[in-house]
Amino acid sequence: MKTQPLxxxxxxxxxxxxxxxxxxxxxxxxxxxxxxxxxxxxxxxLFGSLNEQQRQAVCFGFDHELRSKVDNNWHITKTPIGQLLxxxxxxxxxxxxxxxxxxxxxxxxxxxxxxxxxxxxFESAAIGLFGEPGTGKFEFVxxxxxxxxxxxxxxxxxxxxxxxxxxxHASKGFNEGPSHEGNVYWYQAQRANExxxxxxxxxxxxxxxxxxxxxxxxxxxxLTGMTTGLPGIPMTELAADQKDLVRLVLxxxxxxxxxxxxxxxxxxxxxxxxxHLHLSFYKNQDVGDDKVxxxxxxxxPNMVWYFRGDPHVHCWAHIKGAx
Numbered sequence: 001m002k003t004q005p006l007x008x009x010x011x012x013x014x015x016x017x018x019x020x021x022x023x024x025x026x027x028x029x030x031x032x033x034x035x036x037x038x039x040x041x042x043x044x045x046l047f048g049s050l051n052e053q054q055r056q057a058v059c060f061g062f063d064h065e066l067r068s069k070v071d072n073n074w075h076i077t078k079t080p081i082g083q084l085l086x087x088x089x090x091x092x093x094x095x096x097x098x099x100x101x102x103x104x105x106x107x108x109x110x111x112x113x114x115x116x117x118x119x120x121x122f123e124s125a126a127i128g129l130f131g132e133p134g135t136g137k138f139e140f141v142x143x144x145x146x147x148x149x150x151x152x153x154x155x156x157x158x159x160x161x162x163x164x165x166x167x168x169h170a171s172k173g174f175n176e177g178p179s180h181e182g183n184v185y186w187y188q189a190q191r192a193n194e195x196x197x198x199x200x201x202x203x204x205x206x207x208x209x210x211x212x213x214x215x216x217x218x219x220x221x222x223l224t225g226m227t228t229g230l231p232g233i234p235m236t237e238l239a240a241d242q243k244d245l246v247r248l249v250l251x252x253x254x255x256x257x258x259x260x261x262x263x264x265x266x267x268x269x270x271x272x273x274x275x276h277l278h279l280s281f282y283k284n285q286d287v288g289d290d291k292v293x294x295x296x297x298x299x300x301p302n303m304v305w306y307f308r309g310d311p312h313v314h315c316w317a318h319i320k321g322a323x
Contacts, residue, residue, distance in 0.1 A: 037095070037099070038099060039096050039099035039100050039140070039151040039258070040133070040151060040153040042092055042095050042096045042099060043096055043129070043133055043138070043140045043151055043153075044133040044134060045092055046089060046092045046093065046096065046129075046140075047059075047129055047132065047133050049088075049089055049092070050089075054084060054085065054089075057077055057078070057079055057084055058077050058084070058127055058128055058129055059128075059129045059130075060128060060129070060130050061130065061131065062130045062131035062136075062137045062138065062139070062155075064130055066128055066130075066141075067128070067130040067139055067141065067163070068163050068164070068218070069148075069217070069218060070148045070163070070164040070165065070166050070217065070218055070220075070221065070316070070318075071143075071148065071166065071217045071218075072145075072146060072166055072168060072215060072314055072316075073144075073145045073146065074143055074148075075125075075126035075143055075144065076126050076127065076128040076141050076143045077126045077127065077128055078126075079126070080120065080123060080124050080125060080126050081093055081123055081125050081126065081127060082120070082123025082124065083123075090122075090123060093125070093127060093142070094110075094122060096140060096142070096151060097109075097110070097113075097125075097142055097149065098110070099151075099258065100142075100149050100150075100151055100257065100258055100261070101256055101257055101258060102255060102256060102257060102258060102259065102262075104255065104256075105184075105255060105256035105257075108184045108256075109167075109184060109256055110122070111184065112146065112167075112168075112169045112171075112184045112185075113125070113144060113145075113146070113147055115169070115170075115171060116144075116145045116146045116147075116168075116169060116170060117144055117145055124144055124145075125142060125143065125144040125147070126143050126144065127140065127141065127142050127143070128140075128141045128143075129141075131155070133153075136155075137152075137155040137156075138152070138153065138155055139151065139152040139153075139155055139156075139162050139163075140152070146166070146167060146168035146169060146170070146314070147166065147167060147168075148164070148165050148166040148167075149161075149165060149167075150162035150163055150165060154264075157321075158268065158320055158321030158322075159268075159319075159320050159321070160261065160264050160265035160268050160317075160319035160320070161257070161261055161265070161317070161319070163318075164218065164221045164316065164317065164318035165316075165317050165318075166314070166315065166316055166317075167185060167256070167315050167317075168185070168312065168313045168314040168315055169183045169184045169185055169312065169313045170183075170311075170312035170313070171183045171184070171312075173312075174311060174312060175311040175312070176287065176309075176311060176312045176313075177287070177288065178287045178288025178290050178292065178294075180287075180294075180309060180312075180313065183312070183313055184256075185256075185307075185313045185315060186309065186313060187252070188252065188253050188307060188315070189292070189293070189294060189296065189307055189309050189313075190292075191248075191249045191252050191253075192249055192281075192293075192296050192307065193281075193292050193293055193296075194245065194249070195242070195245055195246055195249055195279065196208075196281055196293060196296075198241075198242055198245055199233070199238075199242070203233055203237060203238070206232065206233040206237060207232050207233040207279055207280055207281055208280075208281050208282075208283050208293075209231055209232065209280050209281070209282055209283070210282060210283065210284045211282055211284045211285065212282040212285060212295040212296075212297065212306065212308055213297070213306060215308070215314065215316070220304075220306065220316045221304045221306070221316045221317070221318035222304075223301065223302055223303070223304065223318060223320060224299075224301065225301045225302070226301055227273065227276040227300075227301050228276075230278040230299050230300070231278060231280045231297075231299065232278040232279050232280025232281075232297070232299070233278060233279055233280070234275070234276070234277070234278050235274055235275045235276070235277045235278070235279075236275050243274070246277075246279065246298075247274075250266065250269065250298070251266065253305065253317075254266065265319050268302070268303075268319050268320065268321045269300070269303060269319060271321055271322055272300055272301060272302040272303065272320070272321060272322045273300065273301070273322070276300045276301055277298055277299065277300040277303065278298070278299050278300065279296070279297075279298050280296060280297055280299075281293035281295070281296045282295040282296065285308070285309075285310040286310075287309065287310050287311070294308075294309030294310045295307065295308045295309055295310055301322075302319070302320045302321065302322060303318065303319045303320070304316065304317070304318050305317050305319075
């Protein structure tokens with residue numbers, strides 16, 4: 001059988017050459033690069049690669065109670081990915097994890113997970129898949145020490161990150177010094193302390209409290225729905241430039257995460273009422289007694305962002321839209 005020539009006529013040749021020339025003049029690549037895979041498309045690939053034994057270990061119905069769980073050091077399923085998945089599947093999980101973070105912070109967040117996981121490294125993680133990609137609601141959950149991350153394809157409307165998340169780091173040991181050397185997330189406390197420095201004396205009295213909240217899994221980020229009576233100083237007590245600084249700090253808190261998740265979080269914060277937010281700092285947990293507050297939080301009726309930097313960094317975040 002004869003193969004057909006790629007160019008059938010002189011006209012085809014001229015048109016093809018013209019298109020190639022135009023692309024070159026316009027500075028366009030002659031071969032368009034494939035779009036980068038999203039976390040959701042990678043989760044679909046992972047789901048399709050699982051055998052029956054693997055599915056029994058990590059797959060659940062969408063409404064399973066494990067899907068919404070969060071904690072500071074836990075495994076959503078019993079078997080770590082290093083023992084359950086094949087090397088190419090583990091690589092897919094790593095790609096999913098990276099895709100949930102910004103290009104600026106992905107390497108640093110991976111470093112955090114490896115450092116905190118000890119000898120087990122990345123393969124000590126455990127995952128859960130809830131629902132089935134492509135058929136409606138689904139969510140991928142990645143867990144380990146100092147880590148709960150989610151990839152949900154917006155299956156949960158009005159919920160940032162697909163539910164509560166946790167991140168943390170103990171870079172140079174369990175008890176970090178006041179400078180938190182090497183900690184991926186310490187910059188967030190430094191930014192929050194810039195807001196404290198911008199407060200006047202009366203405002204500081206309202207914002208500075210004793211001890212931070214207890215850490216107890218999902219109860220740590222339980223939303224109250226309250227617009228008044230929350231701990232700390234309400235945004236209504238801040239001047240316009242101070243509020244703008246708080247917004248900039250919130251944007252910086254979201255820098256480690258992929259842009260769609262960060263953008264959604266900011267929209268939900270504003271939609272729930274920025275002026276309902278309360279900001280607090282906790283003087284009884286001041287590492288090094290340097291008055292750089294290691295523990296602080298922002299809370300509103302539909303939001304908790306609790307940063308505990310004593311003895312090392314734990315951070316709990318939960319953001320929903322107005323109910």
